[in-house]
Amino acid sequence: MKKIQVLLKPQCNEEIQNQFATKFGDQCEFTFQGKETEDAIAAAEVVIGEPEEEEILKAENLRWIQLTWAGADKYTKMKAFPTGVTLTNASGAFGKIISEYVIGNIIALYRELPNYWKNKQKHLWVQKRSSETIYGKNILILGTGDIGRNIAYRMKAFETHVTGIKRTAVPEHLQQMKEFDEVYDLTALDQQLQKADIVIGCLPGTPETKGLLNYERLYSMKKDAILVNVGRGSLIPTEDLIRVLEEGNLKGAVLDVFETEPLPETSPLWNMENVLITPHIAGPSFGGNAGNAEVQAMIWNICMENMERYLNGKKLKNIVRLKDGY
Numbered sequence: 001m002k003k004i005q006v007l008l009k010p011q012c013n014e015e016i017q018n019q020f021a022t023k024f025g026d027q028c029e030f031t032f033q034g035k036e037t038e039d040a041i042a043a044a045e046v047v048i049g050e051p052e053e054e055e056i057l058k059a060e061n062l063r064w065i066q067l068t069w070a071g072a073d074k075y076t077k078m079k080a081f082p083t084g085v086t087l088t089n090a091s092g093a094f095g096k097i098i099s100e101y102v103i104g105n106i107i108a109l110y111r112e113l114p115n116y117w118k119n120k121q122k123h124l125w126v127q128k129r130s131s132e133t134i135y136g137k138n139i140l141i142l143g144t145g146d147i148g149r150n151i152a153y154r155m156k157a158f159e160t161h162v163t164g165i166k167r168t169a170v171p172e173h174l175q176q177m178k179e180f181d182e183v184y185d186l187t188a189l190d191q192q193l194q195k196a197d198i199v200i201g202c203l204p205g206t207p208e209t210k211g212l213l214n215y216e217r218l219y220s221m222k223k224d225a226i227l228v229n230v231g232r233g234s235l236i237p238t239e240d241l242i243r244v245l246e247e248g249n250l251k252g253a254v255l256d257v258f259e260t261e262p263l264p265e266t267s268p269l270w271n272m273e274n275v276l277i278t279p280h281i282a283g284p285s286f287g288g289n290a291g292n293a294e295v296q297a298m299i300w301n302i303c304m305e306n307m308e309r310y311l312n313g314k315k316l317k318n319i320v321r322l323k324d325g326y
């Protein structure tokens, strides 16, 4: 029997390589990271990881790409994504780590911790009056997927009121999604934005989410509200956010993702004391930074479960719908 050619793009230690070989070696031949030749790319039926656009176009036998990221926008935006190739993502692996990032940064902003970090460097003992709590706040979470639910679940421990916004009409059973106090579809966004103390974006980058939090919507938020974005930067037009912050119409922001990444050196956001910025590290996979062992284990589990499904002709999990970009 001819073996299925599988290209594994992310860094993949010996243990993982052995697991793939032991589980699937009878049916598959693997090319691991760093060993990918032109021939291996052309022959690949399956790619696990994030192939470059030109690799996808060269892979004439390609049937399935299993991303190790949750965000699929790099691929759904491709003009010539080959028909007949199934795209699946790694949603399910990032919720826990990102929710810790979100809560930690909200507390840092509320208690003005960066100010104390600066003072520490100067050996300065200066007490400020910033003592805002998460307790009792209205939290609005845009996107009720893995990340949104994990944030909601943890926010409940702070005795908050948590509202979720999802894409489509809310069936009755979802109106009672246990992590949320309330769940609405997108038509409720404008009304809910006005009530929230903390708005958290954990939406995929799609044509529908692009520019959703525009100037008018940001302006409609409470003046002492804060905004967090850990989904995709395309949700918030940067110029609109800068304007609303410069006008003092938002208390502050926690931003891990941006319309343009890296965030340009000249962006006024860098100089704003009430804006916390990180360079797209909230939910690390195998990218530029070293990553987190638990997250990576969850990603490999998703990949291996789907590999098993693929080989057994079962429906894959986490299929990304190319037509609406998510």
Ligand SMILES: NC(=O)C1=CN([C@@H]2O[C@H](COP(=O)(O)OP(=O)(O)OC[C@H]3O[C@@H](n4cnc5c(N)ncnc54)[C@H](O)[C@@H]3O)[C@@H](O)[C@H]2O)C=CC1
Pocket (backbone or CB within 6 Å): 069, 070, 071, 072, 090, 091, 092, 093, 094, 095, 142, 143, 144, 145, 146, 147, 148, 165, 166, 167, 168, 186, 202, 203, 204, 205, 206, 208, 209, 230, 231, 232, 256, 257, 280, 281, 282, 283, 284, 326
């Ligand atoms: N900052 C970082 O390091 C990371 C960012 N991400 C981003 O976070 C996004 C979400 O990740 P997961 O929660 O794992 O994905 P998920 O697929 O589990 O959840 C996405 C949620 O967004 C909702 N949604 C989609 N389009 C919508 C719309 N137009 N309006 C309202 N709701 C909509 C869906 O209903 C779903 O509940 C990813 O697509 C990715 O872009 C993911 C991992 C790391």
Ligand SMILES: O=C(O)C(=O)COP(=O)(O)O
Pocket (backbone or CB within 6 Å): 068, 069, 070, 071, 072, 094, 280, 281, 283, 284, 285, 286, 287, 288
């Ligand atoms: O999974 C995603 O969508 C991410 O944004 C993860 O990004 P990273 O792997 O840290 O480059």
